[in-house]
Structure formats: structure tokens, C-alpha cells
Amino acid sequence: MPDRPLNLLLQAPVFRGAHPDDLRELAVLSTPLSLRRGEALFHAGDEVRSLYLVVRGSVRVYRVGRGGTRELTLHVEGPRQLVSGVTAFQEQAAPERLVTYPAHAEVLQTPTELLSLPAQAVREAAYHTPALAQAVIAYFARRQAELLERMESLVFSELGERLAAYLLEHAAAPWPLPTNSELAALLGTVPELVSRKLGEFYRLGVIRLERRVVQVVDRPALTELAGQAAARR
Template structure:
């Protein structure tokens, strides 16, 4: 975790919130439970803060109690491919794999909103892995995240960008207050290409464009486009 996050004490109320988000902690042995709470490093982090970055050492295992962390793979050109988000009750498999494999981070984590999290130091994480409930919890969510990442790989490798953009626009309401750059970031593309595709969508009567806004005009048409046959991305 980067040094600009602000440490805070571990009040009883925050510990209760932690266990409500992560019930598995209540299944730990009494000694392990006490060890975990005693070692907990609480942090309240503002939106837009970088929690970790590529080639940075992993110092601990984060438990998100409030807010959301976006984990992305970044290219030297500045382009990003969002991998997944970590919300309350979820885990970061990049952190898990780095701790288990004694490797540095190979992705970037940034808070999307004001975030409250508890960082479990690496040494204590290693101890907790000896507790079966905790170990099962980590590997169960690890498996779920891997499945999500495999789906993402399939999307990027086999679906054309217009299909992926159509799918991204659906399910977010009739009017999306979003910039073309934000959509490009979600897709791991560049703003110019996304803007060109949106203009094409508008010409087809699928959407109506305004400043930092996309209005869905023909959702059924977008669904047809999103479900078209596979093609090169």
C-alpha cells in the first residue's frame, strides 16, 4: 500500500463492521481472531488514491469495509485494462497471489470512492492461512475471481470493440453520465476509437450523445449488437 493512506485506530465499531462484511473471521479460533484484530491496520483512503502499483512490494492483505477499489493492468502508453473491482466482503486476488507467491504487484489498485479498509500484515496473513476457515475463504474467492478474469480474457480476445461497448452501455439506466474517456478506460481502449464508435451508434439511432452523457435510444438494437457473432477485437 502506498504511504499517503492515513492510518487510524481500531475502534470496536469498525471491528464489528469488519466481521459483518467478512463473517468468516468469526469462524477463526479465539487466538487467531485476537491476533488478527490486534494486528489490523485500519486506513481511511480518499477517492482516487493509488493503493498499490506495478512492481511495488505487497505489504499485506486488504479487507474492504466501505468503498470500492478498482484493479487494472496498465501499459507504458498509459492505457488501462480494468480487471475487477473489490468491494466490501470481497478480496483482491492480485494481493493474494503476491503474498502467496512472495512476488511484487503486477497491477494497479485505485480507490473509486472514499474507502475504509483493514490491512492485514503479510506475516499475520501467513499465520491465518493455517486456519482452515480463512484458507478456504481465500481460495474460494480466488477461484471466483479467476473465473471472472477468464471471462474478461474471452471478451477482449474474441469480441469486437463495438460489441463490448454496446454491452457496457446496457444495464446502466437510460441516461449514462459518463465521458468517452471513462468508457475507453472501462474497455481498455483509447478515447478516439470509443468516440468514433459512439458517433456511429448515434448515426444508427441507437444512442443520443451530449456532453458527458449518453442516452440510450434503442436498447434492443444495442442488445442485438452486443450478442452478434464473435470476431477479432
């Protein structure tokens, strides 16, 4: 089916409200790619040429610090979400100063399917189509609000609160936890601490944990533990 890319684009929140005609050209220019868990989509410092729409699977965008011993996950993007969407709109300040990715991106699930879109073309489309401009700008604004929330919880909340908030977000049903390393990167800490805190919650009886499958038992208590980290939801 030749216009499947177009449908995918139309369903992405970044382009919400756009008319099919606005996206037809981009759909033609898009190229699909499929990666497996652990594979890198790009590295920090690479030149930005394209942006990626997740079709299936998920991608983690992260930065490394402390001489590589530590990672901070900025976003985890699932289907219909954009990777590097904001960066791709940075114009280069000078001809010799290339725009580069400010973070790394790696694939979390096998298989993960993506649509690669040329950054230049997307920019052009957004500038010249009011509906697209509106959607992109609104998307950026949402993104920034999310980043601020993230930043605030990292600065103001302690690890226990952040972990409790994380657990509450996914508490609908028992679900398998990511590895402690991944959790640590999400929460801005190290695997050891995640292990300790999880054990603490377990001993308190607010969660059940068996073979990495976790279930929230005492939601009020967990909400209490999340403190103000959860107050905003």
C-alpha cells in the same frame, strides 16, 4: 466501536462462512486508511506487505503497457471487495526474490476508505482455519473465472461488442459515465475509440446521452450489438 473492523471482515465475501473467532486476530491487526480520488494504493513492483479491503468508495487495479501510453483495468473493486487478494498469497520463491505487486492500484472516489491487512497474518489465518481456507480458495476460483471471461471478451469480441456489453451491465437506470479514458482502460482501447463508438450508438438511437449521463433506450438492439459478448450472462 472497537470491533467495527471485525464486522467489516465478516461481511467480506472472501471470508464468507468464517466464524468471528477466526477473524478476531486479523481485525486487531488491521489498520484503516482513507484516500482521495487519484491517489495510488500501490504501484507495480512494490513489495507486497498487505492486502486491502474496500470499506467505502472504489479502487481500480490496472496495468500499463505500450510504454505507458496505454492502460488496462483489471478490476474495479467496491465495498467488501479485496484488492490484491490473490497476489498477497504468493509465497516468495526464494529469500532474495521479493513478491511484488504485478499491477498498479489507484482510488477512484473521494473518499475511499480501506482496511489494510498484513499479508503474512492473513496467510497464516487462511492456512490454519479450514473455514477460511475454504472461503479463500472459493474466492480465488471465482476470481479466476471472472478473469477468464474478461480475457475471452478481449480476445474474441470487437470493441463495439464490448462497449455494448458494458452498457448493458449497468443499464438498470440512467447513470453517469466514467471518463472516456477510464472506459478505454476497461475495454482495452483508447479514449478516441470510446467516443466514436458511443456516438455511433447514439446515432443508432440505442442510447441517450446528455452531459455524460447515459440511458439505454433500446435494450434489444443493444443486446444484439453486444453479440456473443453478452451471450454468457
